[in-house]
Amino acid sequence: MNQDYIKADPWSIIEEGFDKEQVKSSESLFSLGNGAMGQRANFEEQYSGATFQGSYIAGVYYPDKTRVGWWKNGYPEYFAKVLNAPNWIGIDVFVNAEPLDLNTCTSVSNFRRELNMKEGWYKRSFNATMPNNVKVGVEVIRFLSIDLDEIGAIQYNLQVLNADAEVILLPYLDSGITNEDSNWDDKFWNTTKIVSEGERAFIQSHTMKTNFAVCTFMQTEVFVNGNKAQIKPTLKKDEQSVGNSYIIEVKKNQQLSLIKYGGYTVDRNHPKDQLQAVANLVLDEASENRFEGLLKKQKDSWAKIWEMSDIAIEGDVKAQQGIRFNIFHLNQTYLGKDSRLNIGPKGFTGEKYGGSTYWDTEAYCLPFYMATKNQEVAWSLLEYRYNHLEKAIENAHKLGFINGAALYPMVTMNGEECHNEWEITFEEIHRNGAISFAIYNYHRFTGDYSYIPKMGLEVLIGVARFWQQRFNFSEDKQQYVMLGVTGPNEYENNVNNNWYTNYLAKWCIDYTLEQLKVVKSKYPKDYNRIVDKTSLASAETENWAKVANNIYFPYSEKHEIFLQQDGFLDKILIRVKDLDKSQRPINQKWSWDRILRSPYIKQADVLQGFYFFEDHFGRDVLEKHFDFYEPFTVHESSLSPCVHSIQAAKLGRMEQAYKFYLRTSRLDLDDYNKEVEEGLHITSMAGTWMSIVEGFGGMRVLNDELHFTPQIPEQWESYTFKINFRNQIITVKVSKKEASFEITGEKALMIKVNDKPVELIPRKAVQA
């Protein structure tokens, strides 16, 4: 954990001073994205020190052959990788023929990075003395346009501070890149065509195997003291790269500026043979706007995003910075414009975890997007899974399930399973339930039922079929049991009767049976279409009910708790606080078998069930389970603290809730796990948002009604957030003294605050 490295600031991420050891971490933290592409904060000019180069295009992946020890039936053939894409940001700089490289400069001063989250741009500035004793001052601003999401812009300003000099600026495109996270050192890209047209250039390339065609493009211009320089660049071109080399004689302190527009057009969005033509149109539009115009639009776009999604915290700048960093990166990663896309655990900030979609999306991200965007965005996330239903059925079939049973993959890019540890791929099947739960959650929150008859019911049926087949009747127990699963707590593998999975599975079946009735009576046409398509017979649903009504749940009479799984009480139940600190984190200090035999919980498991189904249990039951399980929880998953923060708040333990909040919100900024250089933990960022809104704010939807039980951490003066509840925007401000609520729109809205009804009249703040 490094708490001094990033300066506290309410709206910006700021690094001051050049530390080569931090370059890779900063490349992650200052990453840019616009939902369609993204990139790590790599330097434009060459850098010979330790760096992790990364540019990514949403939806463009490579099916890297999986690498496992011993093959097992049902393993996927490949592990989809988010690909390092051709580099368009590069600008080589030479002063008096010496390359500018911060790793070789004899001194670097005033080095500063700022990621301005409010306006959506990234600035880097420094003074440096080069090995040839030339001193330069550099300031670079870069952003990826939210509006024109195929383009980004760079303004690279340079002054020679101690002499007149010959400067060469060489902006380039390069498709000769590699992936760090490659299993077999395969070549992932093939370059087919390189074109230069004046100050524009284009590289046509395609991915191997998946054959995504991408045109990487740029346009460059040079200005001296603000005036366009009349220099014709020299073309530099080889088999994988193309550059415009500008040779400029500059006077001491003259301001040299290079404007570079660049980006990608992709055949996911345009006809393959039009990619260069479209790129030209995009560049035309960027040129018309000019850098300043694009930047102005960028600020406007981010203002709109913040207008709805910001959470303002008074009195705690680190907490403020943390939540905005989380909200900013969530919006950089996914904007909901394209239902073929989803939210990768590392977003556009790194390669790790390959593939884009985990159960994180349904379990953690959906609530954020439902509450801070228009309904269409959440719909897109649900539709993504609907579109993968056939693949999920195939996947289940590979594992021996029949009759349209669906098992969604643990990790995917295109609906196929990409993960290959048997204990996860084959057994961590609770993910399937999160997908049904998201359908329920969408309806609960938005009030929009239409997704279910249109698409959702088919998903529910596939999932229910899977669960019914996955349970088996135990003659011994005379109940249905579920053997050989891995729950959300991945520090247990291949256990029997994981309570969370059993409970969720039962709920999925019950919920599906209910929705079948609703759709049958209210949407008979859809009902008939779906029953026909899925060949669903009443004998089958009766069988579902038979299973769901007689499921075994491990329970301890002595402790009055549901057991995480069979045999949990056989473990040595030493609490985490009684463990020697030198033993933590256990995933780095202990062998895997020791972890498996221990009672230690990586992330909420039974408690995840209590989070999803809070209304099924009384407060005292929650308290008993929280008090039993949290002491054994090591929170070594980024997804763990948020759920515990919400539940601690629910139990009125605000100090504990606040501790969990800080851990989740500043996980990457403070680098708790010493791994931020690999990229950011994007999906858990949505958990941070939940910690405030559902945790401190106590927001729930019960029986179509919005509830709040506002509380505030000691350390804060106030916090404010907005919720889009069924197309009305509610602003909630909680201070130590009171909570106030205000809605937009035309209709009044009844909400409940601390279980008391409160009527909200549009544009009238109500204190409660």
Added chain:
Amino acid sequence: MNQDYIKADPWSIIEEGFDKEQVKSSESLFSLGNGAMGQRANFEEQYSGATFQGSYIAGVYYPDKTRVGWWKNGYPEYFAKVLNAPNWIGIDVFVNAEPLDLNTCTSVSNFRRELNMKEGWYKRSFNATMPNNVKVGVEVIRFLSIDLDEIGAIQYNLQVLNADAEVILLPYLDSGITNEDSNWDDKFWNTTKIVSEGERAFIQSHTMKTNFAVCTFMQTEVFVNGNKAQIKPTLKKDEQSVGNSYIIEVKKNQQLSLIKYGGYTVDRNHPKDQLQAVANLVLDEASENRFEGLLKKQKDSWAKIWEMSDIAIEGDVKAQQGIRFNIFHLNQTYLGKDSRLNIGPKGFTGEKYGGSTYWDTEAYCLPFYMATKNQEVAWSLLEYRYNHLEKAIENAHKLGFINGAALYPMVTMNGEECHNEWEITFEEIHRNGAISFAIYNYHRFTGDYSYIPKMGLEVLIGVARFWQQRFNFSEDKQQYVMLGVTGPNEYENNVNNNWYTNYLAKWCIDYTLEQLKVVKSKYPKDYNRIVDKTSLASAETENWAKVANNIYFPYSEKHEIFLQQDGFLDKILIRVKDLDKSQRPINQKWSWDRILRSPYIKQADVLQGFYFFEDHFGRDVLEKHFDFYEPFTVHESSLSPCVHSIQAAKLGRMEQAYKFYLRTSRLDLDDYNKEVEEGLHITSMAGTWMSIVEGFGGMRVLNDELHFTPQIPEQWESYTFKINFRNQIITVKVSKKEASFEITGEKALMIKVNDKPVELIPRKAVQA
């Protein structure tokens, strides 16, 4: 299964007719070994068809970097591979400049292979028409000397059948070889020096990383019609190979013979700088003996081996061939001359399973070597583990165990763990118990206690310490439980309270406590030395006893059986015979999770415990367990049928016992599992021997007394085997009518036959 491919013959393995599809399988079946080196039955002349080239040197391995999906703490860095060694058998043949290559010949007739097990040689002969229409007749005899175990000899006879011709014979050495089973395409060998001296040649090379220095050598001579040809060969040499090229003008039907001696000298056995000098001495000795002399010695050596280890079966040639094939390969693999060596699952017949030592050695191979060799051989096998004790302690320490607890590796070459599936490496810990059991078994059979005070007790202590730490007290059960293990049935992973492991662990502790008492009273000096060395205190052994006396064993009151593990009865208990045949073998047809959830048993698990500890349970208890578990056993491990054969025989179910016997004895010959081309199943071959001696013969040692309960399969007229029982050789012949027993030596011996005492007087056959 291919039952017609190998001709039935009591003493030889015979293949007739050339089938390119069978080349790789035959390369396995006709493999040669002499305990110190071995080789697949690759052709001497070049072959462009599908082939799996393999030459192996005992104890020479390569630590190939492991390849896993996701790393886990405690995983080994490398996976030791038995290396494909430099090739010394190669003889290129050209007739009128055309290479002889059976893959390109226009016709091949009279192709025949014979592996003469009685005499220890391998012969291949054929007639072939080459693409240039030259017809040749070839006969090759090859063997690896048992006496001079650094050398082998080849006599390559060739006639041109339809014309005079120019023949080139080019015997060579080649160190430019690769391993099929390489994780990272690393280069495994480095060639440092190539020397040619007249008709001798030497390649000095060493393995990468492990740096084993090997001198591969040869000497060649050519004869025409039996007379040494006065031809000086031309030297052919490149960076990795060296050859002697003989150009001979032969007349039609003239007999051309090439004698080639070749082999390895290794710095495991000689000073590194003496390897070529030693090779020269070895070649001198071979030359003096000449081919015929060496072959004569070979026949004598094998006669001696068979004298003691043969099992003769009358009336069933396939059963006869099967058991001899098994005994032959066991002796080719391990002769007990070198306690640094052990018995790899594939011996010298393939690369699969890398590493040389599994628990197979102690559980399956030891009884064979104890009974058919001098005691020193079994001692060597035990000493091997004693020499690895420090490494086993380190291995346990890596996993979090302390205070000298020892965990022997699942797979090893040098004492370090080489296997890297967590569910096996970390959890299949019952292997540790097999090592203690072998110590007991050695004493039980040989009557020699001296190993225990000298070496064994330290091993027993390390293992007992491991078990005591591996159990944990369950507050819930108020007993000690063992969580997270994999039993011998690898179709279950990470289960709790595997009965076999719990029982074996308890036995290990109890046995160690007893031996501590014995050594204390009878070998006080050793006792003091060991207690001192291991810092063993009485508080510790009291703690062992406390654990061992209160261990939980899963048991079903309803079925009156011990349960394989917790929760076994929750499975869907459909018997194997009621499974659709299309679903078998399940390891090829089912996904891994389906296998894990099923009740199907790969190899004896609870029943393995009943095999080891038969005398702890009554016959009726065995029967109950056999009847419960065998119907769920798919026998998809080569180690499964033998134990079941022994137990079926014990229960008087001879028909079933015979079926199991056939399955184990002809597993490779009939290629039950369609994988013989990868190599043979060496360790399970010892199980075949047990099936006859312990199964049909009913041999047991109880209270220092040898017992037999002879039975005979319907299909046989008689069978005869010998047992070295405490340095007296007992010949047992069982026919349908009677059993007869005869001993060598000077002393009379009391044995029991069908529980009745029988006195054996030397050299007097007794019928009983």
